[in-house]
Ligand code: IMP
């Protein structure tokens with residue numbers, strides 16, 4: 147795999163800016179869930195770095211769980227709108243205050259299907275926390291309760307977000323120069 151410097155177009159959000167905003171989001175979530183039970187549900191794999199940093203900024207007691215999904219019949223960069231559950235939650239969410247932790251909302255189809263699925267399990271409340279929102283790409287209405295950054299319509303990577311499964315480890319969000327990025331064979 148290439149070194150990311152070869153195709154990094156620009157650093158869209160640097161590490162200190164990410165961490166500062168995540169601290170604000172953690173404080174906001176702590177205020178909203180003061181005195182209540184809180185259950186964070188991370189959508190694998192992109193949301194992992196965000197979850198682990200966010201939970202360290204949340205001062206109210208809470209639990210975490212994970213689920214994994216994959217979208218049907220679409221290219222890696224395009225969401226089809228239909229998702230398949232590849233790994234379900236470990237715990238029942240009935241009567242719990244659930245916050246879904248997502249890396250990015252693009253068309254909105256992925257999170258909309260997850261919301262629909264989880265709503266059938268009758269949580270006490272169900273809210274969305276996304277680090278990134280590509281608002282101008284939205285194709286379906288999604289109620290975002292906690293949002294880190296609204297970003298332009300550019301393909302981004304780093305801080306949990308991958309390019310063909312790599313580069314999730316980078317501590318910042320970068321945009322890709324698609325002419326210079328060489329996908330693996
Ligand atoms: P949506 O269903 O169109 O909202 O797509 C959301 C999913 O597409 C995210 O959870 C990501 O996995 C992926 N995705 C969308 N935009 C990007 C991007 O710019 N970089 C990396 N992954 C992305």
Ligand code: MG
Pocket residue numbers: 189190191192193248249250
């Ligand atoms: Mg994702």
